[in-house]
Amino acid sequence: MERTFIAIKPDGVQRGLVSEIVSRFERKGYKLVAIKLVVPSKQFAEKHYHDLKERPFFSGLCDFLSSGPVLAMVIKSPHVIKYGRKLIGATDPSKSEPGTIRGDLAVVVVRNIIHGSDGPETAKDEIALWFQPKELVSYTSNEEKWIYGVN
């Protein structure tokens, strides 16, 4: 089982795309284990995007992430880190495939509506940054036997 961190950025929340985006992960069969709406401070956004601090767009990106509510969530499933990124699509929506979240719902890179962890280490770090351990809910979904099977 893997866990990944997904965030609907302020543009996705403001555009009323929360249910559309969450439903794509739900319908896939991924298990939602944490979800909350937060307005991160700029300092918090800088921590989240610390890997990009040398990039010219860093300050603008952090201003943007802290400009309004972000829908933060953790989803859990086999292969969810890499395949979750596939469902999200390429960073630049003009290069994202149709059928992906960014391909279907966004137009330009600076307003690409969603974030997803890019690997096991970042997933671990981002989950720890955005959520306290007690906010991650442990439960058995009745659908699991139909999604994963046994044979």
Ligand code: UDP
């Ligand atoms: N970004 C930007 N300008 C660029 C490249 C990236 O504003 O030229 C933003 C964009 O919102 C992107 C985020 O920076 O989602 C993080 O960049 P990264 O390369 O990590 O892309 P992601 O992992 O989000 O696909």
Ligand code: MG
């Ligand atoms: Mg990234």
